[in-house]
Amino acid sequence: MSSDVIRRSVTDLPxxxxxxxxxxLAEGDPHVGNELRALVRDRQALQSSAARPAAAPRSAGELRARADAIRAARERKQSERQEAERKRRAAEEARARRARLDAISQRGETVWREVESEIERRNASGYDMAAGLLLDLKTIAEEQASTEDFAPAAGDPRTAYSQGALSRTAGSTRIARPLGGLQTKRLVKARPLQ
Known part of the structure; x- marks a missing residue:
């Protein structure tokens, strides 16, 4: 504050x-200076607010419309944050899936043995694991444009591992396992169910 403003404010005091x-001040009160500065600031604020034209009071409809606009902006920002979070999670899941598919591609033939061993466990978690691996293998085959090799290789596990099918086999089942564009065939001994 300028000294002119301070002088005018002090002059206006009763x-x-x-x-x-x-x-x-003469008695040595250390708080007088702070009180005087606060008094001058308050008078200055009063004078500047008096110089401004008073705003007309708003109607209930205007207040409601303003509240609706604020709520809409808040909801829009929240939906944008949620959408950004969803996109971030989707990108993270895609990176994780890509890493998993690359790891499966590197493992080669062992993946097919793992599918068989999971199916042979004959429980829900084993079937879930086998189904997940088969879906990943199918995705890899589609990426390598070798789905026609994948279909006969995967076959229908329900048929291959059903009790009736295993008992009717002549002791062996032929399963083709393509991976990386190569089709390898291996003889798998069918074991009777216990």
Whole structure:
């Protein structure tokens, strides 16, 4: 604040208030300076607000419309944050799936043995694991444009591992396992169910 503003504000004080402040200052009151500065600031704010034209009071409809606009903006921001989070999670899941598919491609023939061993466990978690691996193998085959090799290789596990099919086999089942564009065939001994 400029000294002119301070002088004007002190001059506008009533004589009684000036006398009280000077008496306290003479008595050694350390808070008088702070109180005087606050008093000058308050008077300055009052004068500047009086100089501004008063805003017309808003109607209930205007207040409601403003509240609706604020709520809509808040909801839009929240939906944008949720969409950004969904996209981030989707990208993270895609990276994880890509890493899993690359790892499966590197494992080669062992993946097919793992599918068989999971199916042979004959429980829900084993079937889930086998189904997941088969889906991943199918995706790899589609990426390598070798789905026609994958279809006969995967076959229908329900048929190959059903009790009736295993008992009717002549002791062996032929399963083709393509991976990386190569089709390898291996003889798998069918074991009777216990």
């Amino acid at each position: 004589d009684r208030e000036k006398t009280t402040l000077l008496a306290r």
